[in-house]
Amino acid sequence: MLRKNILLYFLYIVSSIILLFGLGYTKNWENKDIIVGFIFLGCYIFGTKYRFTSIILLVTFSVLSFYFPTGIIYGKPTEAILISLIQTNKLEVIGYLMAIKYEIFLSVLFIIIQFLIYQITKKEKNKFKYFTIFAFIFLYIVSLFGISVNHHGINRNAFLKNSIDSWKVIRKQKEEQRINLGDSSAIKIDGKIDNNDDTEIRVVIIGESVRRDYMSVYGYPNNTTPFLNSAKGIFIDGLVSAGPNTQLSLTRTLFKAIPTENKIHWGINVVSLANKAGYETYWISNQGANGWGDDVFYNLSKLATQNKFLKAGDFNSGNNDDEEMLPILEKIINSNAKEKVIFMHMIGSHEPVCSRIGNFTPNFKLHNEAGCYAATIEKLDLFIEKITKILKGKKYKLMYFSDHGLSVEKTEVFHNNNIVEEYEVPLFYLDSDIKEQIHIKKKISGLNLLDIFSSFINIKSNVTDSNYNFHQASKITDNSDPIIYWDEYRPFSTIQKKQPPIKDIQSNIIGDTVKLENNYKFSKECVSYVDSVDVAFPLNKEVYKIYGWAAADKDKKPLDEAIGVFIMKNNQIYFIQGDKQARNGVRDHFNISPGERDDYGIVSFVDKKYVDSIKNTYLGYKDQYNQYHICIRNNQF
Structure with a gap:
């Protein structure tokens, strides 16, 4: 009996520690969180006295363990974390699961322990006591929802309380999107920047998961951008993406974000700006058309004159290559003589990167994941070259930027919001009239891409800053510490871990x-x-x-x-x-x-x-x- 009790209390303590660790309390540890540990411990002590309360603990805490991989990496549930889990596109979910697959073992271990506790205690027949039941109910509720009396709280960051509060914020944001996305009444066009600009076609390419330091045009030693290396245009070395994944970045890049108010003005966006300026607008996408993460961009695309998604449903509805967008682009360009703005949303270098190569043959043999990633950059270079060939003979401007980067290792490529290079992305501009290649080394926040876009389509407006202009990039103020968004708006300098690019991508990694x-x-x-x-x-x-x-x-x-x-x-x-x-x-x-x-x-x-x-x-x-x-x-x- 004594051995049994010792084993039980050992399992109670281990489970309580795992709950603190797995639910993210230890990520941003506060001394008062030790009280939460005792609350979990109390749940076990009182909750395993009776079979029905043991079942409640077994089911509830086992379900909570599904959050452990996220809690270990990112901490307690917040709006940003839940958005990343349920509102990012499904391709990023797969990339995320690939990155956390080993943390999942903690969830498995925890569930095994819960079944072991249940098996040990289920045969016990304790005398029914109201105090024990009430103590369990109180501690159980506090463990999940916290408690607050006269503004003094216990377990204010309780899992379900945080999750519910964050879910309410997300739902409110979705409702604001639905109501305000098509309302462009706040936009006032104040005229053109250059009255002599006779550009016919303007193409905006939204890249996916591309790091700037893997492009040879920005100095990468392997020749991954043979076309761009000599392309005539303006290359910005210093764009910092607004966020570490597609949803967090592009909702603050394609729409007007106000960090001081923690607000996004959904009606002020790239498509509405172009529409107000009198352009025909087109949206071509190789990403999903539905799902939590895809729908905001799909709804944005519906504001355009025409939209075309290669995938009829989500990303599972097809395995399309980015090059399948090119015939659609060519048809739009030749459809009429009206001035057009065409948006192209790539699948690009999204993980799993080796699956993005398709039938493309890179100029080097693939021996590791970093090589696959570099090959997707070379494939991007060819994609842009083909677009310029389609545009040949037209007066055009082309703007490219990527939403975010990735962590690149020889054996794995995945999302990692804690490395600097995840945010350092390319931004460049090609123009049929430019006669040279110009490099501008300045830090620019992704939050200012809407301003850059307004100058790209040659307009001044009341909601954008026309000083952010490719042709005046040398005069743009160098933003030494741009603002990014990850669980909250924060300075880029808070991200300090660096990951230099892997240069020996052709090295054979077969072991001796x-x-x-x-x-x-x-x-x-x-x-x-x-x-x-x-x-x-x-x-x-x-x-x-x-x-x-x-x-x-x-x-x-x-x-x-x-x-x-x-x-x-x-x-x-x-x-x-x-x-x-x-x-x-x-x-x-x-x-x-x-x-x-x-x-x-x-x-x-x-x-x-x-x-x-x-x-x-x-x-x-x-x-x-x-x-x-x-x-x-x-x-x-």
């Missing part, structure tokens, strides 16, 4: 392969798990990616030695050296403190000829004496 003789053994000193054995890159079927994790069996710590993959094939064993990766989900699985190392992950890139099946694939290490240790499998993880 060693044919073993008698210098190996199956070891019980370490445990491992192989997650997957798959083709690494769509355009290079000769390279396979083997992924998993390994840990020392005794203390459950990551391996310190040279790690890698063992493949058994044709009665022979091969060792392919690999690289370590963070796997904090594995660390949490073993109940190791969050402050400890989490580099359990092992990834090896293998020549196809060595690949057999996952059942003949193992993980392990080579020790300092050149002895190879094949770790036993952990099939329960």
